[in-house]
Amino acid sequence: MPVRRLQQPRGWAWTIAVAILKPVLLATTRQDWHHGERIPATGGVVLAVNHTSHVDPLTAAHLVYDHGRLARFLAKSGLFRNRFLGFFLRAAGQIPVERESHGHAAYAAAVDAVRAGECVVVYPEGTITRDPQLWPMTGKTGAARIALETGCPVLPVGQWGAHELLAPYSKRPHLFPPTTIHLSVGEPVDLSDLAAGPVTTEVVHAATERIQAAIVAEVEVLRGEKAPAERFDLRRARAAERAAREAQESERLEDRDQKQDTGDGGDTP
Template identity: 50%
Template sequence: MPRRRIGFWYRFAAVLCKPPLMVLIKRDWRGMDNIPAEGGFITAVNHNSHVDPFAYAHYQYNTGRVPRFLAKSGLFRKGFLGAAMRGTGQIPVYRESTDALSAFRAAIDAVERGECVAFYPEGTLTRDPDGWPMTAKTGAARVALQTRCPVIPVAQWGCNELLPPYARKPSILPRKTHHVQAGPPVDLSRFYGQEMTAEVLKEATEVIMAAVTRQLEEIRGEKAPETPYDPRRERIEQRRRTQAQTQTRTTRAHTQGPQAEGQST
Protein backbone atom coordinates (compact mmCIF):
# COMPACT_ATOMS: atom_id res chain seq x y z
CA MET A 1 0.00 0.00 0.00
CA PRO A 2 1.59 3.33 -1.01
CA ARG A 3 2.41 5.75 1.76
CA ARG A 4 1.10 9.28 1.65
CA ARG A 5 2.93 12.21 3.16
CA ILE A 6 2.56 11.96 6.93
CA GLY A 7 4.39 15.06 8.10
CA PHE A 8 6.63 16.03 11.01
CA TRP A 9 4.04 16.21 13.77
CA TYR A 10 2.53 12.81 13.08
CA ARG A 11 5.96 11.22 12.93
CA PHE A 12 6.90 12.99 16.16
CA ALA A 13 3.72 11.69 17.84
CA ALA A 14 4.56 8.18 16.59
CA VAL A 15 8.05 8.43 18.11
CA LEU A 16 6.49 9.31 21.47
CA CYS A 17 3.58 6.87 21.48
CA LYS A 18 4.72 3.74 19.67
CA PRO A 19 7.41 2.53 22.13
CA PRO A 20 5.10 2.34 25.19
CA LEU A 21 2.35 0.78 23.06
CA MET A 22 4.77 -1.86 21.80
CA VAL A 23 5.71 -2.68 25.40
CA LEU A 24 2.21 -2.67 26.88
CA ILE A 25 0.20 -4.57 24.26
CA LYS A 26 0.61 -7.31 21.72
CA ARG A 27 -1.03 -6.86 18.31
CA ASP A 28 -3.52 -8.92 16.33
CA TRP A 29 -4.24 -6.65 13.38
CA ARG A 30 -6.41 -7.73 10.47
CA GLY A 31 -8.11 -6.19 7.46
CA MET A 32 -5.49 -3.63 6.49
CA ASP A 33 -6.17 -4.53 2.85
CA ASN A 34 -9.64 -2.97 3.31
CA ILE A 35 -8.08 0.45 4.00
CA PRO A 36 -8.25 2.41 0.71
CA ALA A 37 -4.86 3.20 -0.79
CA GLU A 38 -6.11 6.41 -2.39
CA GLY A 39 -8.88 8.95 -1.96
CA GLY A 40 -10.83 10.23 1.00
CA PHE A 41 -12.69 7.86 3.27
CA ILE A 42 -14.14 7.41 6.75
CA THR A 43 -13.37 4.81 9.36
CA ALA A 44 -16.10 4.11 11.93
CA VAL A 45 -14.50 2.68 15.08
CA ASN A 46 -15.92 1.35 18.35
CA HIS A 47 -14.67 2.87 21.59
CA ASN A 48 -14.17 0.89 24.82
CA SER A 49 -11.06 2.33 26.52
CA HIS A 50 -9.28 5.64 26.96
CA VAL A 51 -6.21 3.88 25.55
CA ASP A 52 -7.77 2.70 22.30
CA PRO A 53 -7.47 5.98 20.32
CA PHE A 54 -3.67 5.70 20.62
CA ALA A 55 -3.63 1.99 19.84
CA TYR A 56 -6.00 2.40 16.90
CA ALA A 57 -3.96 5.34 15.59
CA HIS A 58 -0.92 3.02 15.68
CA TYR A 59 -2.80 0.47 13.54
CA GLN A 60 -3.96 3.12 11.09
CA TYR A 61 -0.52 4.76 10.96
CA ASN A 62 0.96 1.43 9.89
CA THR A 63 -1.37 1.30 6.88
CA GLY A 64 0.19 4.48 5.54
CA ARG A 65 -3.15 6.33 5.75
CA VAL A 66 -3.01 8.28 8.98
CA PRO A 67 -6.32 9.07 10.70
CA ARG A 68 -7.66 12.56 11.28
CA PHE A 69 -9.71 12.37 14.48
CA LEU A 70 -12.53 14.71 15.36
CA ALA A 71 -11.93 16.59 18.61
CA LYS A 72 -13.36 19.52 20.53
CA SER A 73 -12.34 22.81 18.96
CA GLY A 74 -11.06 24.15 22.30
CA LEU A 75 -8.17 21.68 22.25
CA PHE A 76 -6.71 23.42 19.19
CA ARG A 77 -6.43 26.90 20.61
CA LYS A 78 -3.22 27.13 22.60
CA GLY A 79 -0.13 25.47 24.00
CA PHE A 80 1.76 22.38 22.96
CA LEU A 81 -1.42 20.28 22.70
CA GLY A 82 -2.98 22.78 20.33
CA ALA A 83 0.15 22.84 18.19
CA ALA A 84 0.21 19.04 18.09
CA MET A 85 -3.48 18.82 17.22
CA ARG A 86 -3.08 21.32 14.40
CA GLY A 87 0.21 19.84 13.24
CA THR A 88 -1.15 16.30 12.98
CA GLY A 89 -4.18 17.53 11.07
CA GLN A 90 -6.81 16.57 13.61
CA ILE A 91 -10.24 18.02 12.93
CA PRO A 92 -11.93 20.54 15.23
CA VAL A 93 -15.63 20.07 15.93
CA TYR A 94 -17.42 23.33 16.66
CA ARG A 95 -20.12 22.11 19.03
CA GLU A 96 -21.56 25.59 19.42
CA SER A 97 -22.75 25.51 15.80
CA THR A 98 -26.53 25.45 15.40
CA ASP A 99 -26.21 23.84 11.96
CA ALA A 100 -25.56 20.12 12.48
CA LEU A 101 -23.88 19.74 9.09
CA SER A 102 -21.63 22.80 9.37
CA ALA A 103 -20.27 21.37 12.63
CA PHE A 104 -18.68 18.69 10.43
CA ARG A 105 -17.62 21.00 7.61
CA ALA A 106 -13.93 20.44 8.37
CA ALA A 107 -14.44 16.68 8.24
CA ILE A 108 -16.17 16.97 4.87
CA ASP A 109 -13.33 19.16 3.57
CA ALA A 110 -10.75 16.62 4.78
CA VAL A 111 -12.50 13.75 3.00
CA GLU A 112 -12.76 15.81 -0.17
CA ARG A 113 -8.99 16.48 0.06
CA GLY A 114 -8.41 12.73 0.09
CA GLU A 115 -7.84 12.26 3.84
CA CYS A 116 -8.93 9.50 6.21
CA VAL A 117 -11.34 10.81 8.85
CA ALA A 118 -11.74 8.55 11.89
CA PHE A 119 -15.10 8.66 13.67
CA TYR A 120 -16.02 7.22 17.04
CA PRO A 121 -19.74 7.22 16.21
CA GLU A 122 -20.78 6.36 19.77
CA GLY A 123 -19.36 9.72 20.83
CA THR A 124 -18.00 8.35 24.11
CA LEU A 125 -16.88 5.13 25.74
CA THR A 126 -19.47 2.41 25.38
CA ARG A 127 -21.71 1.93 28.38
CA ASP A 128 -22.80 -1.51 27.29
CA PRO A 129 -22.07 -3.79 30.29
CA ASP A 130 -20.35 -6.34 28.06
CA GLY A 131 -18.42 -3.84 25.95
CA TRP A 132 -20.45 -4.10 22.74
CA PRO A 133 -20.98 -1.00 20.57
CA MET A 134 -23.97 1.02 21.68
CA THR A 135 -26.28 3.30 19.71
CA ALA A 136 -24.42 6.02 17.87
CA LYS A 137 -24.64 9.64 16.84
CA THR A 138 -25.24 10.52 13.20
CA GLY A 139 -22.08 12.52 12.40
CA ALA A 140 -20.32 9.79 10.42
CA ALA A 141 -23.46 9.12 8.39
CA ARG A 142 -23.85 12.84 7.65
CA VAL A 143 -20.34 13.14 6.28
CA ALA A 144 -20.59 9.85 4.38
CA LEU A 145 -23.85 10.77 2.67
CA GLN A 146 -22.63 14.26 1.89
CA THR A 147 -19.38 13.07 0.30
CA ARG A 148 -20.39 9.54 -0.81
CA CYS A 149 -16.98 8.36 0.35
CA PRO A 150 -16.18 4.79 1.46
CA VAL A 151 -17.01 4.01 5.10
CA ILE A 152 -14.72 1.34 6.58
CA PRO A 153 -16.09 -0.39 9.70
CA VAL A 154 -13.35 -1.04 12.26
CA ALA A 155 -13.68 -3.02 15.47
CA GLN A 156 -11.12 -3.20 18.26
CA TRP A 157 -10.85 -5.20 21.45
CA GLY A 158 -8.19 -5.58 24.13
CA CYS A 159 -7.35 -2.07 25.29
CA ASN A 160 -10.45 -2.37 27.46
CA GLU A 161 -8.70 -5.23 29.26
CA LEU A 162 -5.63 -3.03 29.77
CA LEU A 163 -7.72 -0.07 30.95
CA PRO A 164 -11.44 -0.81 31.33
CA PRO A 165 -13.95 1.97 30.64
CA TYR A 166 -13.95 4.56 33.42
CA ALA A 167 -11.25 2.69 35.37
CA ARG A 168 -8.45 4.72 36.94
CA LYS A 169 -5.70 2.11 37.07
CA PRO A 170 -4.50 -0.10 34.21
CA SER A 171 -4.12 -3.87 34.47
CA ILE A 172 -0.71 -4.29 32.88
CA LEU A 173 0.00 -7.98 33.56
CA PRO A 174 -0.49 -10.33 31.92
CA ARG A 175 0.26 -8.42 28.73
CA LYS A 176 -2.90 -7.75 26.74
CA THR A 177 -3.50 -8.14 23.00
CA HIS A 178 -4.98 -5.33 20.93
CA HIS A 179 -7.22 -6.90 18.29
CA VAL A 180 -8.23 -4.74 15.34
CA GLN A 181 -10.25 -5.79 12.32
CA ALA A 182 -11.23 -3.53 9.42
CA GLY A 183 -14.03 -4.77 7.22
CA PRO A 184 -15.07 -4.00 3.64
CA PRO A 185 -16.81 -0.68 2.90
CA VAL A 186 -20.36 -0.30 4.16
CA ASP A 187 -22.92 -0.10 1.36
CA LEU A 188 -24.85 3.13 1.87
CA SER A 189 -25.85 3.57 -1.78
CA ARG A 190 -29.58 3.20 -1.07
CA PHE A 191 -29.44 6.42 0.94
CA TYR A 192 -27.78 8.48 -1.80
CA GLY A 193 -29.99 11.21 -3.20
CA GLN A 194 -32.40 11.11 -0.28
CA GLU A 195 -33.04 14.14 1.87
CA MET A 196 -30.93 13.86 5.03
CA THR A 197 -33.83 13.67 7.44
CA ALA A 198 -33.43 12.45 11.00
CA GLU A 199 -34.93 9.10 9.98
CA VAL A 200 -32.53 8.62 7.05
CA LEU A 201 -29.51 9.55 9.15
CA LYS A 202 -30.62 7.24 11.96
CA GLU A 203 -31.06 4.31 9.56
CA ALA A 204 -27.71 4.94 7.85
CA THR A 205 -26.03 5.15 11.25
CA GLU A 206 -27.58 1.84 12.28
CA VAL A 207 -26.23 0.22 9.09
CA ILE A 208 -22.73 1.54 9.86
CA MET A 209 -22.81 0.37 13.48
CA ALA A 210 -24.16 -3.04 12.49
CA ALA A 211 -21.10 -3.45 10.26
CA VAL A 212 -18.77 -2.41 13.10
CA THR A 213 -20.50 -4.84 15.45
CA ARG A 214 -20.09 -7.71 12.95
CA GLN A 215 -16.35 -7.12 12.91
CA LEU A 216 -16.28 -7.21 16.71
CA GLU A 217 -18.31 -10.43 16.73
CA GLU A 218 -15.62 -12.03 14.58
CA ILE A 219 -12.89 -10.83 16.92
CA ARG A 220 -14.68 -12.04 20.05
CA GLY A 221 -16.14 -15.18 18.53
CA GLU A 222 -19.60 -14.53 19.95
CA LYS A 223 -22.84 -12.79 19.04
CA ALA A 224 -23.71 -9.29 20.13
CA PRO A 225 -27.12 -8.51 21.66
CA GLU A 226 -29.85 -8.11 19.04
CA THR A 227 -30.65 -4.62 20.32
CA PRO A 228 -27.70 -2.26 20.94
CA TYR A 229 -27.45 -0.64 24.34
CA ASP A 230 -29.11 2.79 24.24
CA PRO A 231 -27.96 5.24 26.96
CA ARG A 232 -30.95 7.49 26.33
CA ARG A 233 -33.40 4.61 26.73
CA GLU A 234 -31.56 3.48 29.85
CA ARG A 235 -31.81 6.98 31.36
CA ILE A 236 -35.55 7.02 30.68
CA GLU A 237 -35.95 3.59 32.25
CA GLN A 238 -33.88 4.67 35.25
CA ARG A 239 -36.10 7.73 35.75
CA ARG A 240 -39.18 5.51 35.55
CA ARG A 241 -37.74 3.12 38.12
CA THR A 242 -36.85 6.01 40.40
CA GLN A 243 -40.34 7.53 40.06
CA ALA A 244 -41.92 4.12 40.73
CA GLN A 245 -39.81 3.64 43.85
CA THR A 246 -40.65 7.14 45.06
CA GLN A 247 -44.35 6.55 44.46
CA THR A 248 -44.16 3.22 46.33
CA ARG A 249 -42.49 4.85 49.33
CA THR A 250 -45.06 7.66 49.30
CA THR A 251 -47.94 5.18 49.16
CA ARG A 252 -46.48 3.19 52.04
CA ALA A 253 -46.04 6.35 54.10
CA HIS A 254 -49.68 7.35 53.53
CA THR A 255 -50.87 3.81 54.34
CA GLN A 256 -48.79 3.41 57.47
CA GLY A 257 -49.58 6.90 58.74
CA PRO A 258 -53.23 6.30 59.71
CA GLN A 259 -52.35 2.86 61.13
CA ALA A 260 -49.71 4.42 63.36
CA GLU A 261 -52.23 7.04 64.53
CA GLY A 262 -54.82 4.33 65.33
CA GLN A 263 -52.32 2.36 67.37
CA SER A 264 -51.30 5.42 69.34
CA THR A 265 -54.90 6.15 70.40
Protein backbone atom coordinates in the same frame (compact mmCIF):
# COMPACT_ATOMS: atom_id res chain seq x y z
CA MET B 1 7.62 -3.02 10.27
CA PRO B 2 4.66 -1.14 8.81
CA VAL B 3 2.44 -3.05 6.41
CA ARG B 4 2.31 -0.06 4.08
CA ARG B 5 4.67 2.89 4.35
CA LEU B 6 3.33 6.38 4.92
CA GLN B 7 3.31 8.47 1.75
CA GLN B 8 1.96 11.79 3.03
CA PRO B 9 3.99 14.32 5.07
CA ARG B 10 3.75 13.72 8.81
CA GLY B 11 4.45 17.19 10.17
CA TRP B 12 6.18 17.89 13.48
CA ALA B 13 3.27 16.82 15.72
CA TRP B 14 2.92 13.39 14.16
CA THR B 15 6.71 12.96 14.12
CA ILE B 16 6.84 13.53 17.89
CA ALA B 17 3.74 11.38 18.55
CA VAL B 18 5.10 8.44 16.57
CA ALA B 19 8.53 8.69 18.20
CA ILE B 20 7.01 8.58 21.69
CA LEU B 21 3.87 6.48 21.41
CA LYS B 22 4.72 3.78 18.90
CA PRO B 23 7.55 2.27 20.99
CA VAL B 24 5.22 2.31 24.02
CA LEU B 25 2.48 0.52 22.08
CA LEU B 26 4.93 -2.04 20.70
CA ALA B 27 6.18 -2.74 24.21
CA THR B 28 2.77 -2.99 25.89
CA THR B 29 0.54 -4.51 23.18
CA ARG B 30 0.49 -7.29 20.63
CA GLN B 31 -1.21 -6.64 17.30
CA ASP B 32 -3.86 -9.00 15.97
CA TRP B 33 -4.94 -7.06 12.91
CA HIS B 34 -7.25 -8.33 10.18
CA HIS B 35 -7.86 -6.88 6.69
CA GLY B 36 -6.02 -3.62 7.30
CA GLU B 37 -5.22 -3.62 3.60
CA ARG B 38 -8.83 -2.58 3.05
CA ILE B 39 -7.88 0.91 4.23
CA PRO B 40 -7.26 2.70 0.93
CA ALA B 41 -3.73 4.00 0.40
CA THR B 42 -5.04 7.39 -0.72
CA GLY B 43 -8.29 9.34 -0.86
CA GLY B 44 -10.91 10.41 1.62
CA VAL B 45 -12.32 7.66 3.81
CA VAL B 46 -14.20 7.28 7.10
CA LEU B 47 -13.31 4.53 9.55
CA ALA B 48 -16.16 3.84 11.99
CA VAL B 49 -14.91 2.09 15.15
CA ASN B 50 -16.54 0.77 18.34
CA HIS B 51 -15.41 2.38 21.61
CA THR B 52 -14.46 0.49 24.80
CA SER B 53 -11.55 2.45 26.32
CA HIS B 54 -9.89 5.85 26.40
CA VAL B 55 -6.86 4.19 24.81
CA ASP B 56 -8.85 3.21 21.69
CA PRO B 57 -7.64 6.18 19.63
CA LEU B 58 -4.01 5.19 20.17
CA THR B 59 -4.54 1.59 19.08
CA ALA B 60 -6.67 2.66 16.10
CA ALA B 61 -4.07 5.26 15.09
CA HIS B 62 -1.42 2.53 15.26
CA LEU B 63 -3.39 0.39 12.81
CA VAL B 64 -4.01 3.30 10.46
CA TYR B 65 -0.42 4.57 10.60
CA ASP B 66 1.08 1.16 9.89
CA HIS B 67 -1.18 0.93 6.84
CA GLY B 68 0.22 4.15 5.41
CA ARG B 69 -2.28 6.76 6.62
CA LEU B 70 -2.58 9.45 9.28
CA ALA B 71 -5.73 9.25 11.39
CA ARG B 72 -7.83 12.37 11.91
CA PHE B 73 -10.06 11.90 14.95
CA LEU B 74 -13.16 13.73 16.09
CA ALA B 75 -12.11 14.43 19.69
CA LYS B 76 -13.89 15.98 22.68
CA SER B 77 -13.36 19.72 22.78
CA GLY B 78 -12.26 19.54 26.43
CA LEU B 79 -8.95 18.05 25.29
CA PHE B 80 -8.27 21.19 23.27
CA ARG B 81 -8.81 23.58 26.17
CA ASN B 82 -5.40 22.78 27.56
CA ARG B 83 -3.14 25.30 25.88
CA PHE B 84 -0.29 22.96 24.99
CA LEU B 85 -2.31 19.80 24.34
CA GLY B 86 -4.76 21.74 22.18
CA PHE B 87 -1.90 23.24 20.16
CA PHE B 88 -0.43 19.76 19.65
CA LEU B 89 -3.75 18.14 18.67
CA ARG B 90 -4.56 20.86 16.17
CA ALA B 91 -1.08 20.56 14.67
CA ALA B 92 -1.76 16.82 14.26
CA GLY B 93 -4.98 17.59 12.39
CA GLN B 94 -7.42 16.41 15.06
CA ILE B 95 -10.95 17.83 15.06
CA PRO B 96 -12.60 19.22 18.23
CA VAL B 97 -16.24 18.37 18.87
CA GLU B 98 -18.19 21.05 20.76
CA ARG B 99 -21.27 19.57 22.40
CA GLU B 100 -22.93 22.98 22.65
CA SER B 101 -22.87 23.37 18.86
CA HIS B 102 -24.41 19.89 18.36
CA GLY B 103 -21.30 18.95 16.38
CA HIS B 104 -22.00 21.25 13.41
CA ALA B 105 -18.47 22.70 13.29
CA ALA B 106 -16.90 19.26 13.75
CA TYR B 107 -19.10 17.82 11.02
CA ALA B 108 -18.07 20.58 8.59
CA ALA B 109 -14.39 20.09 9.46
CA ALA B 110 -14.67 16.33 8.99
CA VAL B 111 -16.35 16.78 5.60
CA ASP B 112 -13.58 19.17 4.54
CA ALA B 113 -10.93 16.69 5.71
CA VAL B 114 -12.49 13.82 3.76
CA ARG B 115 -12.79 15.97 0.65
CA ALA B 116 -9.11 16.82 1.06
CA GLY B 117 -8.30 13.10 0.93
CA GLU B 118 -7.87 12.46 4.65
CA CYS B 119 -8.63 9.35 6.70
CA VAL B 120 -11.16 10.40 9.35
CA VAL B 121 -11.81 8.08 12.31
CA VAL B 122 -15.24 8.30 13.93
CA TYR B 123 -16.63 6.57 17.03
CA PRO B 124 -20.35 6.47 16.19
CA GLU B 125 -21.33 5.71 19.79
CA GLY B 126 -19.97 9.11 20.78
CA THR B 127 -18.54 7.80 24.05
CA ILE B 128 -17.25 4.61 25.63
CA THR B 129 -19.95 1.95 25.49
CA ARG B 130 -22.15 1.59 28.57
CA ASP B 131 -23.27 -1.88 27.55
CA PRO B 132 -22.53 -4.20 30.51
CA GLN B 133 -20.68 -6.62 28.22
CA LEU B 134 -18.98 -3.83 26.23
CA TRP B 135 -20.89 -4.51 23.01
CA PRO B 136 -21.37 -1.53 20.67
CA MET B 137 -24.31 0.69 21.58
CA THR B 138 -26.71 2.43 19.22
CA GLY B 139 -24.85 4.88 17.01
CA LYS B 140 -25.01 8.59 16.38
CA THR B 141 -25.36 9.89 12.84
CA GLY B 142 -22.00 11.62 12.25
CA ALA B 143 -20.28 8.93 10.20
CA ALA B 144 -23.38 8.42 8.05
CA ARG B 145 -23.83 12.13 7.39
CA ILE B 146 -20.18 12.58 6.43
CA ALA B 147 -20.39 9.63 4.02
CA LEU B 148 -23.66 10.75 2.45
CA GLU B 149 -22.33 14.29 2.03
CA THR B 150 -19.00 13.33 0.48
CA GLY B 151 -19.68 9.96 -1.15
CA CYS B 152 -16.58 8.55 0.52
CA PRO B 153 -16.32 4.89 1.58
CA VAL B 154 -17.15 4.01 5.20
CA LEU B 155 -15.15 1.09 6.60
CA PRO B 156 -16.52 -0.56 9.76
CA VAL B 157 -13.76 -1.43 12.22
CA GLY B 158 -14.31 -3.82 15.10
CA GLN B 159 -11.88 -3.67 17.99
CA TRP B 160 -11.49 -5.77 21.12
CA GLY B 161 -8.82 -5.83 23.81
CA ALA B 162 -8.17 -2.14 24.46
CA HIS B 163 -10.37 -2.35 27.58
CA GLU B 164 -7.87 -4.84 29.02
CA LEU B 165 -5.03 -2.37 28.49
CA LEU B 166 -7.06 0.43 30.10
CA ALA B 167 -10.43 -0.40 31.62
CA PRO B 168 -13.33 1.96 30.83
CA TYR B 169 -12.93 5.23 32.79
CA SER B 170 -9.88 3.86 34.61
CA LYS B 171 -6.66 5.86 35.00
CA ARG B 172 -4.42 2.85 35.66
CA PRO B 173 -3.26 1.00 32.54
CA HIS B 174 -2.38 -2.69 32.65
CA LEU B 175 0.98 -2.58 30.91
CA PHE B 176 2.42 -6.05 31.52
CA PRO B 177 2.13 -8.65 30.26
CA PRO B 178 1.39 -7.06 26.88
CA THR B 179 -2.28 -6.91 25.88
CA THR B 180 -3.37 -8.30 22.52
CA ILE B 181 -5.28 -5.68 20.55
CA HIS B 182 -7.68 -7.22 18.03
CA LEU B 183 -8.72 -4.98 15.13
CA SER B 184 -10.67 -6.03 12.06
CA VAL B 185 -11.46 -3.77 9.09
CA GLY B 186 -14.65 -4.68 7.26
CA GLU B 187 -15.68 -4.16 3.67
CA PRO B 188 -17.05 -0.69 2.83
CA VAL B 189 -20.67 -0.31 3.94
CA ASP B 190 -22.92 -0.11 0.89
CA LEU B 191 -24.84 3.17 1.09
CA SER B 192 -25.26 3.64 -2.65
CA ASP B 193 -29.04 3.25 -2.65
CA LEU B 194 -29.40 5.74 0.21
CA ALA B 195 -27.06 8.26 -1.41
CA ALA B 196 -29.05 8.19 -4.65
CA GLY B 197 -31.94 10.26 -3.26
CA PRO B 198 -32.56 13.17 -0.90
CA VAL B 199 -30.71 12.96 2.41
CA THR B 200 -33.67 12.88 4.78
CA THR B 201 -33.69 12.09 8.49
CA GLU B 202 -34.91 8.58 7.68
CA VAL B 203 -32.08 8.05 5.19
CA VAL B 204 -29.45 9.22 7.70
CA HIS B 205 -30.80 6.90 10.38
CA ALA B 206 -30.93 3.98 7.95
CA ALA B 207 -27.30 4.62 6.97
CA THR B 208 -26.32 4.86 10.64
CA GLU B 209 -27.97 1.52 11.38
CA ARG B 210 -26.13 -0.16 8.50
CA ILE B 211 -22.80 1.19 9.68
CA GLN B 212 -23.42 0.16 13.28
CA ALA B 213 -24.58 -3.32 12.24
CA ALA B 214 -21.40 -3.75 10.19
CA ILE B 215 -19.24 -2.74 13.17
CA VAL B 216 -21.09 -5.22 15.40
CA ALA B 217 -20.50 -7.97 12.84
CA GLU B 218 -16.74 -7.33 12.97
CA VAL B 219 -16.76 -7.35 16.78
CA GLU B 220 -18.70 -10.63 16.81
CA VAL B 221 -15.97 -12.27 14.73
CA LEU B 222 -13.24 -10.98 17.04
CA ARG B 223 -15.07 -12.07 20.19
CA GLY B 224 -16.32 -15.36 18.74
CA GLU B 225 -19.86 -14.79 20.02
CA LYS B 226 -23.13 -13.16 19.04
CA ALA B 227 -24.07 -9.69 20.16
CA PRO B 228 -27.37 -9.08 21.98
CA ALA B 229 -30.36 -8.79 19.64
CA GLU B 230 -31.06 -5.27 20.93
CA ARG B 231 -28.25 -2.74 21.21
CA PHE B 232 -27.84 -0.71 24.38
CA ASP B 233 -29.46 2.73 23.91
CA LEU B 234 -27.65 5.34 26.00
CA ARG B 235 -30.32 8.00 25.55
CA ARG B 236 -33.02 5.62 26.68
CA ALA B 237 -30.92 4.50 29.65
CA ARG B 238 -30.25 8.09 30.69
CA ALA B 239 -33.94 8.94 30.37
CA ALA B 240 -34.81 5.97 32.57
CA GLU B 241 -32.22 7.07 35.14
CA ARG B 242 -33.66 10.59 35.18
CA ALA B 243 -37.19 9.24 35.58
CA ALA B 244 -36.06 7.02 38.46
CA ARG B 245 -34.36 9.96 40.21
CA GLU B 246 -37.40 12.16 39.74
CA ALA B 247 -39.65 9.42 41.10
CA GLN B 248 -37.40 9.00 44.14
CA GLU B 249 -37.36 12.75 44.73
CA SER B 250 -41.12 12.95 44.36
CA GLU B 251 -41.54 10.09 46.82
CA ARG B 252 -39.17 11.77 49.27
CA LEU B 253 -41.06 15.06 49.10
CA GLU B 254 -44.40 13.30 49.45
CA ASP B 255 -43.12 11.41 52.50
CA ARG B 256 -41.83 14.65 54.02
CA ASP B 257 -45.16 16.39 53.47
CA GLN B 258 -47.03 13.50 55.06
CA LYS B 259 -44.79 13.65 58.13
CA GLN B 260 -45.34 17.37 58.42
CA ASP B 261 -49.11 16.94 58.12
CA THR B 262 -49.13 14.38 60.94
CA GLY B 263 -46.73 16.37 63.10
CA ASP B 264 -43.88 13.84 62.81
CA GLY B 265 -41.58 15.93 60.72
CA GLY B 266 -41.06 19.09 62.71
CA ASP B 267 -41.69 21.01 65.93
CA THR B 268 -45.19 20.89 67.44
CA PRO B 269 -46.69 23.69 69.53
